[in-house]
Amino acid sequence: MIATPETGLIGVAILLLLLLAGLRIGVALGLVGVGGLLLLLGPEAAAIKSGVVFIDTLTKYELGTLPLFILMAQLFFAADASRDLFDAAAKMIGHRRGGLAYASVAGCAGFGAINGSSLATTATVGLVALPEMKKRGYSPALATGTVAAGGTLGQMIPPSGALIVFGIIAEQSIGTLFTAAIVPGITQALFYCAVIAVITWLRPSIAPPSQRATWRQRGIALARIWDMLALVGFAIGGIALGWISPPEAGSIGVAGALAIAAIRGRLNMAMLKEAFAGTLQTSGLILLVIIGALIFSVFVGITGLAEAAGMWVESLALSPLMTILLVAVILLVLGSVLDGLALMLLTTPILLPIVSAAGMSPIWFGIFLTRAMEIGFIHPPLGMNLYVIQGVAKDISINRIFKGVVPFLSADLFHLVLLMLFPAMVMWLPQVLGQ
Template sequence: MIWATSATALVGVGILLALLLAGVRIGVALGLVGLGGLALILGPEAALIKSGVILVDTLTRYELGTLPLFLFMAHVFFSVDASRDLFDAAAKLIGHRKGGLAYASIAGCAGFGTINGSSLATTATVGLVAYPEMRRRGYADTLSTGTIAAGGTLGQMIPPSGALIVFGIIAETSIGDLFTAAIIPGITQALFYAAVVFVLVRLRPDIAPAGERAPWAERLRALGRVWEIGLLVALIIGGIATGLVSPSEAAAMGAAGALIIAALRRKLTRASLFHAFAETLRTSGLIYMILFGALIFAAFIGVTGLADAAGQAVSDLGMGTVATLVVLALILLLLGSLLDGLALMLLTTPIMLPIAQEAGMSAVWFGIFITRAMEIGFVHPPLGMNLYVMQGVARDVSIGRIFKGVVPFLASDFVHLLLIILFPAMVMWLPDVLGN
């Protein structure tokens, strides 16, 4: 056990970062470093046995079924053009106002995020619908691309969120509590984006001209195409928040409800169903591989004692809760500009979670905090995956213009993250009130 030191763990983290920057898949890199570190400390046979125990223990966890069911719900909704219907309903209601389509894009991203849970998919699907319409109406390319790229990050925060499910499994924290805790931060995040649009439009009215007012008949028809989706989402989130159903039961409700809605819309074909199954299996397999690798890596970090040592070192500095969390946020934002979102979460959780708990924060609060920081990484140069996805949608707009357009929203993200640090009740009030 002479290698069971914090120095060994830091070397492992360095190797992991090098592998990730070299383009090695996240799950493979995490698993290789974790297994190699365990073999060095415990011996090859013990490392394989421990990794096997982690694999079997994870596969037999009941809550693991939550993720593929929610993913299946999302892929079924893809087949019924849910993103188009959600954006169209918002555009019909408020599209006639200055900046109305930008507000509608944020609302569409928030609505689609509740049934999808992926920032990249939300940006791509809403962007394909919203950007051409905003361009046709004469919106500035910086505002339209920035709004959609930033709004896409709502997919990770607003439940059900794949990132929160993964965090709940890694941190052995209630997924129901995480979903409930994400509701207020998710709503306030969307309101912050709307406030940015409001300020930009007031300062420069020419970037978002007003459009034609849709008749009430068209508005009602647009709402009629999304009411059943809204009802299903309300039942899922409401059921989890009130504790009437578990996240796994809610996921089953969502998958069944999506099939019923697709059937009622006469879009549930054999081809669409098999496509939904195939995409669900592909995405679930990828996430499970990442999850298994992360758990093995976390076991390696635990054996070295790095997390405990880091927590003790921070405690000895006596910086106080707020200062400690601000330092963690700065580290996450720095790494988030270089690493993929899930890589950031899976790399830092085993090390930072004990530090946050030492500072007096719960695992549920930290889950929202790190997810929020991870979201900022999606729109933070130079990596900013949402920005490149948006460029793939708006091929006529340079990446520099997209970077420029997202800056005001990025500033609001920093303020929002700081408020979560200063006022933890933003995260914990609702779970405490509902007693989950």
């Protein structure tokens, strides 16, 4: 078979069909990639190409970042971090109108910085926050919409598993990606708070204030989280300032999480066994996805699909802004039917050259792509966070959850537009810190 862009397009179509049929993303990427290489290069060359990708991936120093931060998250989860973070936020601002909704966003941001996963953040914070909001008379739509949207902060606020994966497959600095995500992550959380403020101002009855906590209660709640936040702040701050590399930050995070779990009396062999098992399972799954994606990228590169797509976009004679807008539309359309990681791994080999030709940094594209992924997580009818919430709050209908997330989805789209209009939101901090 001759390598042509049409061949690559057929491969992409087959991959989409396999994903829509429910095949695991790593397996689907690997099958299409290896199958395509077999047809184009023959068995021997395909085996050599795939083997080189496999070995190169396993020996990447940067890959050590992923299991380390996953292990840190597992240890903090065992130490009940999500409950402590939400409780501290609720004690500080729960007495205000909509205070528990603000606390949910703060809890998601804090746990997201520890965990780095959208689905895990949504599930764990939802288990804590939703019963509290229900007990205090909050609207089910507001409660579920807040936690579903807030959960997406786990993908943006570093350390983020999505950014680590993008850094590996796009060969970009993970440390720079982490630094670039700080401002967008903060502004994203502020946008969610603005949505809550507007909704509760228009309809005060849907989020009644809670009883004010005493300063002693607030102090006790803050004392239970300062060590976790200080550890995460040191790890991320150390990366941003260039003091330590991401794998070193992950090592420090694991050591600190072990110490915190021991101080809290949660460190035992059963907990360690569960944390290591969870880390190995998650890391192995993501590693399979990365290897499959890189093999698929080799196949796409050989067919010339990425170059053909770039030439097609160039033939449209669009301005850089219109080119980015076209890329955004493609991502949002695919994000409504694909899992977030599938969206990233499928589109990066094809869209990254187009974005680079439009004059945008690959670092900016990594943040932009992650932001588009997050919108897919809460985009009805297939947004995965919405079904995670339904699993946590079984008494709330999926239609009510869809309704509750719409205002936050509007804020997400506005935030995405700002990232397109003002790339400095992403690139300013890395430039200031000389990255």
